[in-house]
Amino acid sequence: MSKKLVAYFSASGNTASLAKKLADAAGADIYEIRPETPYTGADLNWQDKQSRSSVEMSDHSSRPALADKSANIAGYDTVYVGFPVWWYIAPTIINTFLESYDFSGKRIILFATSGGSGFGKAVENLRSSAPGAVITEGRVNPSAVDIKALADM
Numbered sequence: 001m002s003k004k005l006v007a008y009f010s011a012s013g014n015t016a017s018l019a020k021k022l023a024d025a026a027g028a029d030i031y032e033i034r035p036e037t038p039y040t041g042a043d044l045n046w047q048d049k050q051s052r053s054s055v056e057m058s059d060h061s062s063r064p065a066l067a068d069k070s071a072n073i074a075g076y077d078t079v080y081v082g083f084p085v086w087w088y089i090a091p092t093i094i095n096t097f098l099e100s101y102d103f104s105g106k107r108i109i110l111f112a113t114s115g116g117s118g119f120g121k122a123v124e125n126l127r128s129s130a131p132g133a134v135i136t137e138g139r140v141n142p143s144a145v146d147i148k149a150l151a152d153m
Contacts, residue, residue: 088120
């Protein structure tokens, strides 16, 4: 049986709630991807071109620092990675997370929360951050039924 981990970044709590439901459904461990400097409401104001999130997302090479690097990725076969969709891709902290560990031979299944868009180019933009891993697009804003399907992937 495959050992599973749900790793997630949540700026407002929506992705955290979803991650907990998915971890329960999948029988997976859970790990929060936390930025070294937490995001404030002002940092997340996408309408302000000078907000932290806007600046980071305008520079695809941006790699916000992680609060810790204690996830035991080596102990898992399947890693669900969850995030809010920002600017039609994953926040760059997801790239930081993926680049901080060796995901070779791992299966990464993405899930996301979004105010109205799909994954956009998230998979494409994350592949180079996890060489040797198989990245699969899971679900955006999954319902309870979708969470069960996602857990069974």
